[in-house]
Amino acid sequence: MAEQSIQDPFDTRLGGLLRAYGDEAVGRFEAALIADVAITRGLRSISILERLRAVAPTLRLVAVAAVLGLALAVAVLLVGSLPPSDPSHIVYVRSGDVFVTDGQGGHRQLIAAGHADANQAGYLSGDLSPDGSRVAAVLGLSTRLTVDILAVTGGVHGTFSPTSDGLGMQATWSPDGRHLAVVTGPGRDEISDLFVVGPDGGLERTLRWPEGFVSYEPIVSWSPDGRWILVTGCPCSYTSRGLWIVSPDGSTTRQLAESAGAVWKAVWSPDGGRIAFAANGLWLAETDGPARHLVPPSRTENTYIAGLGWSPDGRWIAMTIGDPTSVHETGTETFALVVVSVADGSMRTLVSGTASKTVAWDGRIVDWHVLSGEAMVDGPYGDWPKWTPDSRAILYDSIAVGETYPAVRRISLDGSASTIVIPEIDQGFDVAS
Amino acid sequence: MERDASPSLVDLAARGDEAAFTRIVATYHADLLRIARVVCGDIDLAAEAAQSAWIVAWRRLGSLREPARLRPWLMAIAANEARQLVRSDTRRRVREIVVRDPTTTPADFGVAVRVDLANALGSLDPRDRALVGMRYLAGLESPEIAREFGMTAVGVRSRLSRALDRLRKELGDG
Numbered sequence: 001m002a003e004q005s006i007q008d009p010f011d012t013r014l015g016g017l018l019r020a021y022g023d024e025a026v027g028r029f030e031a032a033l034i035a036d037v038a039i040t041r042g043l044r045s046i047s048i049l050e051r052l053r054a055v056a057p058t059l060r061l062v063a064v065a066a067v068l069g070l071a072l073a074v075a076v077l078l079v080g081s082l083p084p085s086d087p088s089h090i091v092y093v094r095s096g097d098v099f100v101t102d103g104q105g106g107h108r109q110l111i112a113a114g115h116a117d118a119n120q121a122g123y124l125s126g127d128l129s130p131d132g133s134r135v136a137a138v139l140g141l142s143t144r145l146t147v148d149i150l151a152v153t154g155g156v157h158g159t160f161s162p163t164s165d166g167l168g169m170q171a172t173w174s175p176d177g178r179h180l181a182v183v184t185g186p187g188r189d190e191i192s193d194l195f196v197v198g199p200d201g202g203l204e205r206t207l208r209w210p211e212g213f214v215s216y217e218p219i220v221s222w223s224p225d226g227r228w229i230l231v232t233g234c235p236c237s238y239t240s241r242g243l244w245i246v247s248p249d250g251s252t253t254r255q256l257a258e259s260a261g262a263v264w265k266a267v268w269s270p271d272g273g274r275i276a277f278a279a280n281g282l283w284l285a286e287t288d289g290p291a292r293h294l295v296p297p298s299r300t301e302n303t304y305i306a307g308l309g310w311s312p313d314g315r316w317i318a319m320t321i322g323d324p325t326s327v328h329e330t331g332t333e334t335f336a337l338v339v340v341s342v343a344d345g346s347m348r349t350l351v352s353g354t355a356s357k358t359v360a361w362d363g364r365i366v367d368w369h370v371l372s373g374e375a376m377v378d379g380p381y382g383d384w385p386k387w388t389p390d391s392r393a394i395l396y397d398s399i400a401v402g403e404t405y406p407a408v409r410r411i412s413l414d415g416s417a418s419t420i421v422i423p424e425i426d427q428g429f430d431v432a433s
Numbered sequence: 434m435e436r437d438a439s440p441s442l443v444d445l446a447a448r449g450d451e452a453a454f455t456r457i458v459a460t461y462h463a464d465l466l467r468i469a470r471v472v473c474g475d476i477d478l479a480a481e482a483a484q485s486a487w488i489v490a491w492r493r494l495g496s497l498r499e500p501a502r503l504r505p506w507l508m509a510i511a512a513n514e515a516r517q518l519v520r521s522d523t524r525r526r527v528r529e530i531v532v533r534d535p536t537t538t539p540a541d542f543g544v545a546v547r548v549d550l551a552n553a554l555g556s557l558d559p560r561d562r563a564l565v566g567m568r569y570l571a572g573l574e575s576p577e578i579a580r581e582f583g584m585t586a587v588g589v590r591s592r593l594s595r596a597l598d599r600l601r602k603e604l605g606d607g
Contacts, residue, residue: 010601015569017550017604022467022570025479121558143520186513214583241583264585304587322587368594 068204089132089152090395092408092422092429096122098137100152103431105408105421111154114139125170125428126150129177132432134199136171136180145169147182149201158201162193170220171197172229179204179248181229183220192218192233196248207250215241219265222248225272228287232263243277245287257283257291265384267308267317269342276317278305282340294345306376309385309394315342316413318385318394320376330358335375337385337396339413350415351398374398374409386431395421395431443500446491454494458487461504464570465511471566472515472559474551482518486511508571509581512563519559553603561596564589 090101096116101108112135114122121140128135134157135150147169149157160182162169168185180197192215196205207229215233222229228245243256243263256275257263266277275285276294282305285291294317307320317340322333337351353373376398385396392413397406408422408429422429445453465486469479489510497506554562567578575593576586 010604014597014600014604017546018471018566018569019467021547021550021554022470022566025466025470025476026463304585306587 089128089432090408090422090429091126091128091135091152091431092425093123093126093137094425096124096140098123098126098135098150100135101422108422109152109154111135111152112137112148112150112156123148126430127171127173128152128430128432129173129199130175130432131177134173134177135430136173138169138171145184147171147180147197147201149180149199157199160195160197160201160203162195162203168215168218170218172220172222174222174248175224175226179222181220181222181231181248183215183218183231183233185218186214194220194229194231194246196229205248205250207246207248207253209253221266221268223268223272223287224270227272230266230268230275232266243275243279243285245275254287256285256287260285260291265305265308267310269310270312270314276308276310278308278319282308282317282319282345284342294342295340295347299345299347307384307396309387310342311387311391312389313391316340316387316391317342318387318396320385320396322376331356332371333357333375335373335398337374337376337394337398337411339394348415350394350411350413351396351418353398353400370399370401370403372401374400384428386429393417395429397425397429443494443497443503447494447497454491457503457507461507462487464504464508468508468563468566468570469511469515471554471570472512472562473519474554478518479515482515483511485514485518489514505567505571505573505577505581508567509563512566516559516563549604553600556599556603557596561592564593565596565600568593 090103090105092099092101093114096114097110098112098114099108100111112123114120116122124138124140124145126135126137133152135152137148137150139146139148144161145168146162147160149159151157160171160180162182162184169182171180171182173180178199180199182195182197184193186192191209194207194209195203196207198204215231219232220229221231223245227247229248230243230245232241232243234242241262241264242258243260243266244253245256246253257277257279260277260279260283263277263279266275268275273287275287277283277285277291281293281297281299282295283291284294304322305319306322309318310316311318319338319340321336321338333355335353335355336349339348339350340346351374353375354371355375356367356369356371358367376396385394387394388410393410394413395408395410397408399406405424406426407420408425409418410421411418442453442456446457462483465483466479469482469486470476473479473482486507490507493510497503554565557565563582564578567573567581568575571578573581575589578584578593579586579589582589
C-alpha cells in the first residue's frame, strides 16, 4: 500500500536523531565487527549448551515434583477454606487499580491499588474466580509481571511470581476455582511458559511445550468442563499464531485447526466441546475433530474480530469487530458489536459506530475521535464481550461520542435497552455469573 | 538502501554454514546495535543485546519462512533481546548519556540534544521504544511491525501514535 505524503518535519527530525543515537553504539563497536569471530565462536558453544539443556529438564522435573507434592497439599487445605461464593460481581481496572462492583455496577469498591507511576504499570487486568470470591490480577511492576490473588472484599491471598521473565501475561481460573492457568509472553530464552497455579498463588505445575513455543499477547482460557487449557501461540516464527489445547496435567498437547491461519482470539463453548476462534473469518473447532467456518471471510471481509463471547445457553457468539482496511488512510473507521447464530452463522449488528482518523505518512494517527455511535478499544484486555447468566444481554466496553474513556455497557440480545453499567474504565473487565 | 542477504545465503546459514552466517552478521550487526541502543539506551547493554540476538537468530534461522524479510526479522529479535535486558537490569536505564568525541558526532546531535532524546526515550515503555525503532530504523510500516512482533496492526498503530505523541512533547515539538 502506498504511503501517504503528509510531510511532518518532526518525523524527519526524529528519524535523524534516532539514527545518530544508534550510531553511537555502532561507533564504539565498529572494531568489534570482530564480533563476527566472537559470535561464530560463541555459536559453536551452543551445541554444548544444547547438551546441558537436555539434562536440565530432568533435574527440573525432579524439583518440580518435590514442590508439587507440597504445593498440592497446601492448596487442598486452603481451597477448603475459600469464602462463600457471591455471584454477579464485575471486576475492572482503572488507572492501574482494581475495582469490584455488583452485577449492576453499584457498590463500587477499590480492592487493590497498583501504584501506577512512570516506572510501573500497576494492575493490568483482573479475572474473577467462578464463584466471584477472588480476582487473579496481573500486576505490572517495573521489571516484571506477577499475578496477585485478591479477595473481592479486599486483601491479597497470595502472589505468583514466575521465575521466567516473559513479557505479557494472562491468568484464567479453572471452572472449579481451585487452580489458575497462567501463560507468559516470551522471556529471555525466547519461549513462553504455561503454569498451573493454586488459588493462593503457589506453583503447582509447569506444563511442557513444543520446542521453542512463543505466545505473544497471549490468550489463555480454561475449558468449562475443566479438561483443557486453551492457549494461542506458535512453536516457530513470530507470525504463525496457532490454537493449542493442553491437558491440565500436562500429559497431552494438541494443535487444532492448523490450516486456519493465524489465530487472534478464541473462546470456549459453554459445554467445553468446541472453540470459536477468529482467523480469517470466524471458525468453530472441535477439541478432537476438524474445524469449519461459521462465518466465512467473504462475510467478514474488511473486518477485524477483536473479541468473542459465547452465550451461556450455547446459541450465540458475540463479536466485537473493527475495520482494518483503512489502517493507513485518513478517513473513517467502522466498529460494531455483532451477534452470530451458532446454528446457521447468521449475523445481527447490535451496536455500530464510526471514528474519524487522520493518519500521517508513516501510519501514525495524529487525530482520532468518535464520529457516531460507539467505537471499540483494541488491546489485549479490551473488546471481550461477556454475557449475562440468562443469555439475554451482553456486557461490553466501548467509547461513545463525547466520551474520553471507555465504559462498560449492557445491551439486550435484541439490541434494545442499552445502558452504561460502569463509566470510565481503562479497558477490559470480567464478570462472575 | 535496503540490504537483504540473498535467500541462498540464508539457506546456507540455516543449514549451519558458519561462513554464510558470518557474512550475515557483517551485513546486519550495525542495524542490530542501533535498534538495541534505542530500546535499552545503554551502549554496553546494546552490544550485549546484539550478541544475544545473533545466538537466537542462529538457532531460529531455519524458521524464517521468507528470507527476504531477514533484516526486519533480525532487528525484531534484537529489539526483543534489548527489552529483556532492560527489564532484567534496573540499574542501567535508558538515562545513560555518553559524552563522545565531538569529531565523531554528527553536527546536529550535540550533548544537549542527546540528553533530551535519551530522556524522551526513557519516558517510554521498552516495547514502545522497540516499535519506534522498528518504524524509524528498520523503516517498517505498522502492519509489517505487527507481523514481526506478533501484534495486530491496530495495536501497533495505536501504541506508536501514543509513543510518538509523547516523544513530540518531550522533545519540544508538541
